[in-house]
Amino acid sequence: MAPQTLYDKVFQDHVVHKDESGSYLLYIDRHLVHEVTSPQAFEGLKNAGRTVRRTDCTLATVDHNIPTVSRANLKDLDSFIAQEDSRLQVKTLEQNVKDFDVTYFGMTDDRQGIVHIVGPEQGFTLPGTTVVCGDSHTSTHGAFGALAFGIGTSEVEHVLATQTIIQAKSKNMRITINGKLNEGITSKDLILHVIGVIGTAGGTGSVIEFAGEAIHDLSMEARMSICNMAIEGGARAGMIEPDSKTFEYIKGRPLAPTGAEWDKALSYWKSLKSDEGAVFDDEVVIEAKDIVPTITWGNSPQDALPITSSVPDPSTVTDPIVKAGMERALKYQGLTPNTPFQEIKIDKAFIGSCTNARIEDLRAAAKVAKGHKKADNVKLVLVVPGSGLIKKQAEKEGLDKIFEKAGFSWREAGCSMCLGMNPDILDPEERCASTSNRNFEGRQGAASRTHLMSPAMAAAAAIKGHFTDIREFDYDNSDEPAVAISAEEDKALQDAVYEHEKQPVAETAAAKEEQINDVPEASAPAAAAAGEVGGMDPFTVLTGIAAPLDKANVDTDAIIPKQFLKTIKRTGLKNGLFYESRFTKGADGKDVETDFCLNVEPYRSAEILCVTGDNFGCGSSREHAPWALKDFGIKCMIAPSFGDIFYNNSCKNGLLPIRVPQEEIISKLYPLAAAGKKLTVDLPKQQIRNEAGDVLVEFPIEEFRKHCLVNGFDDIGLTLQKEEYIQKYETIRKDKFSFLEGGSKLVKPIKGSKKSVYGLKTQEW
Missing domain, CATH: 3.20.19.10 (Aconitase, domain 4)
Structure with missing residues (x-):
């Protein structure tokens, strides 16, 4: 067999069927669901009389729309979520998970959080799996050697109904970061630098494998930040070869395999690496020593430059489309060409998002904030943990107190100001130092101005009141253990946080086997639909x-x-x-x-x-x-x-x-x-x-x-005609990849009200 890339291997292991046209039907191991991109998908299932094929492979939570203010007085959603449209989406998801028996982490559950943080945290994300979600930043999970990508709502419905997805094979691209990163340089600086080099369309049509010494030196949290923003470079997905750090991170998590299944999984996971001589369609090599603290200036993640630089000057650009884009961006951002970045003042700062809301990110920001106060010109600094469990761990370490003493606002888990779908938004023309992943026009609020950077850089900007080179920041290093946690202490704290949810599997072995084998030959409605492949108006x-x-x-x-x-x-x-x-x-x-x-x-x-x-x-x-x-x-x-x-x-x-x-x-x-x-x-x-x-x-x-x-x-109708191939794959999967079976059914699902036959109608809310 010819040498294969990491992507080739994972892709090949999930092929259910290859169409004559070259299109592939891939099996999906893990499906994450949230409130924004799922309502229409569940409605489609109800209208067609279809069920969720593999509830054990599906995990739902709320993140985009929810408020991040204290939940101490949370009694019910009606009184807590003030925005009517947000409340409707959250309540619709809560009803849908009850109707379809999908495991769900709601707002009263410590395990609730941003989908791309919850998945790895629970051990739901595993090496070599296919992971999808109705969110573009699903690429995050590629840090584990998973093939993970965002999908649209029609595809969410497709996966719920068939546990498969129709895909074309992507190109292979490798970005190698040679050497070691300099002191103070983070994964966020690295990925912003990469996007600045290749552009937001540089990875279009490709899956990017990140490689090199600098990548392998990174923690799992940092690797997740890298793969999270692969999508900002235009890639279909980002992947990193799993190694001992990956396996150590996963071991002992609630949904990770155990015992003999762990050993079997580990043997497979160790094979997930690009072979010597594997061919990549595109190769990019970057020297780690060239990467410095980086921020963005415009309205695209590719508008990234070193903190030591100045606002670029469109008059030096000859390409008319590029020049017009720069002029528009500078006008929108309220920036003057050639202004040094470190002279630009900010109004607010945001530390959070699926890119930078993990415990490592919060520790980095706390080290900066410790012993300091936010600048007077900075109106608000939001610190939003990525999950309830991260929040608990941060509070055990005393990070919340550090933030509060610095004048920062310590919040509950959620997407928050990353995309401004909830109450956490910028006012028009407010400038924000943000750890999120996008700086598009209006992303954090109408006419808002976003600059992307690392957690340490965002915290430093909040303290100084303007963009700052973190390498020149004056840290308060007294009482260091209050912020710097040793590996042993980190493990102990993490075990304490997870202890309450390491529930024994209530199912007997026979019951579990029955559940795994419970693959419907096609329910009556699905069987009827299997012969129907229409659904769209023909385009001729x-x-x-x-x-x-x-x-x-x-x-x-x-x-x-x-x-x-x-x-x-x-x-x-x-x-x-x-x-x-x-x-x-x-x-x-x-x-x-x-x-x-x-x-x-x-x-x-x-x-x-x-x-x-x-x-x-x-x-x-x-x-x-x-x-x-x-x-x-x-x-x-x-x-x-x-x-x-x-x-x-x-x-x-x-x-x-x-x-x-x-x-x-x-x-x-x-x-x-x-x-x-x-x-x-x-x-x-x-x-x-x-x-x-x-x-x-x-x-x-x-x-x-x-x-x-x-x-x-219609894709679902076409796929249901291939039921025999799906069942054949699932039979093989149950044996070859038995460590993937069971999934989220190992977690107690939500205690819901009595199920309706096919869910509540919209007007009944």
Whole structure:
């Protein structure tokens, strides 16, 4: 057998079936669910009369929408969650997990937290597994040698119903960090530096393996931060070879295998490494010594520079699209070219998110805060642990007291200000030193200004009142043990935190075996649905107005801002489409239309979007982006490249994303769009024609995607026709990967109310 990469091995071990077109059906080992991207998926199951195929492989929690203020007086969700739309999403998830018997960590459970922190913390995430979640930062779990990636809501439903997902094979990319990191340089500096080198589209179509001495020296927490932001480099996923640090981290966690199953798992896990001579499609080598404390200045994670630098000057850039993007970013951020970063003052700081809310991150921030006070010009510093268990451990170490004495606000677990879907948001034009993963326009609040950096750098900025080089910070090193915990103390504290949840498995061996073998041949509704593969309107030939959009890196936050995600339906989103670009506030506070292309005739009725810049739909996995485009009337998007998840989500909703080289768009298509002319998109012939019928360009598309779009085929219906292959794989899995069986059923599920037959209807809330 030819040498294989880590990605090749994990991918191959999960192939259920390979289609003639080259598309793969992959088995999913672990599925994480939260309140924002799951309501429509569960509703789809109910409407089709389908069940969750493997509840033991599914784990749910709430994180995006919930308040992070003290829960000391939490009595019920109705009184605690003030925002009605947030409350509805949380209550909908609570009903869905009861209806479908899914294990759930709610707000009264210490184990509740951000999905990508809870999974590894519980031992639900294991090396060599496939892990998915309706959240783009699922790539976090790749730190364990897992193949982990974000999916859209249609795919969430697909996985719930079939425990599989349809995937094309990605390219292999390796980023090697040679040598050791300098003192004071963190994983956040490392990954921001990497994204600055490769750009936000550098990993598009690839799974990135991070390698090299600097990577292997990192802790598991730091590796998770690296893989978490692989998605910001455009990658489908990020992976790191599992090693002794990985195994030590997992051992003894509530859902980790034990006894003979542990030994069997360990033997397999040790084989998960790229073979000598394995071929990578792309290789990038970076010297660790070149990495210094790094922050971002613009509205993309690739806008990253050393803290010792100054705000860049667009006048030095010749590429017109890049230059326009820089000018827009600096105007939005309120920055003047050539201003030294360390002269820029901040208004607030945020320490948290799935990127940097683990115990290691909190310790790093506490070491900075200790013995200091936040600057007077800093209005608020939020410190938000990633889970209830991390919060408990931090409090055992006294970190909460350090933060509180420094004037920081110590919070409950949740996503918090990372994406501003909850009450933790910035006011317009407030500048934030943030440990989160995205600095998109409006990400942390309308007109908010976000700068990404490490926890230590964010804490230092809060103390000094401006961006600061952490290497020059004056630490208070008195009473060091209060913040610095030895490995032995760390293990003891962690054991104490987990002791209450190391529950004995209540099931007998026979009962457990029965549960593992409980793979339905297909329930009556599913069996009926197995012969039905329709579900979308067929896409064949479209003739329509093409709206011109001259911009690169249009992220999903820009396509549909987060305030429009608080819905449990797939429709009614057209008013939120490009909201920040289409509307501004008038003197009376009401929305006033801008001259954005979709507000101008004839583009109000556009069915095609013609984009000149790369990476359209980058960022979040939110399927709300294609839903909003579809709701407006857009049926086809033409661009040089697309974010991987957005591309998949579009196809699953009957929208056609077409990749055309930038020079051909600019020379052949964009002038016609700008003139208000119609284009004809012919999917069967894979052509784009002008009004005279002349062929302007021919475009490629994956054969499987073309087949589904032309015929209007639904992925779930197609997959249910392959039930025999799924059952065959599960039989093999039960033997070969027996240490993966059981999953979250080892954790006591929520005590819920009596189940409804297919859940409550929306109007019954």
